[in-house]
Each structure stands twice: as C-alpha cells, then as structure tokens.
Amino acid sequence: MSLRVLYFAGLRDALGCAHEEAAADGIGNVDDLRRQLAGRGGPWLALLEHKSLKVAVNQAMASLTTPLGDGDEVAFFPPVTGG
Numbered sequence: 001m002s003l004r005v006l007y008f009a010g011l012r013d014a015l016g017c018a019h020e021e022a023a024a025d026g027i028g029n030v031d032d033l034r035r036q037l038a039g040r041g042g043p044w045l046a047l048l049e050h051k052s053l054k055v056a057v058n059q060a061m062a063s064l065t066t067p068l069g070d071g072d073e074v075a076f077f078p079p080v081t082g083g
Helices: 009-015 030-038 042-049
Strands: 002-007 019-023 054-057 073-077
Touching: 002 009, 002 030, 009 042, 009 073, 019 030, 030 042, 030 054, 030 073
Parallel strands: 002 073
Antiparallel strands: 002 019, 054 073
16 A cells, blocks of 8 residues: 655654655554654654644545545644744
8 A cells, every 4th residue: 555645844844854655554544654654763753742733634634543545645734823
C-alpha cells in the first residue's frame, strides 16, 4: 500500500520536508501511520507529542481511527492560531 503524506506549518519545518510517498503495508488507520512515522525517532516524535495535532484524509478532516486505503492522501498539521 502506498500513501501520500503531507506535513504543514511548524511540523513541516521540524521534519524538514513537506511531503513524501510512504509504503504503508500493515497500516490500517491514521494512528497506525502516525506511530510508524514517529518510530523514525528524533523530530518525527512530534507526531506523537502534539496533543492537538490535526489530520485530514483525502482533504477531509479525519480522526486517528479513520481507516486508510491504497493511494490515500494524509495531511498532518498543528493547530493554527491567529488574531
């Protein structure tokens, strides 16, 4: 299974990349993907540490339990504040 993974805002800066194609065999949902990526260690642990991390699957807001399928696009982004 292949997924397109996008990173936005401060998360993109911390990871040093905006997107990647990820082989995600054995990945059933967003949380599985998040934990697999965080397993890289270092700045990737931010995917687990952000308490209010937002996620979208195929450009629709999603939750950690949202199932994933081959070719899905998953976007991770920290909450945005403004004023």
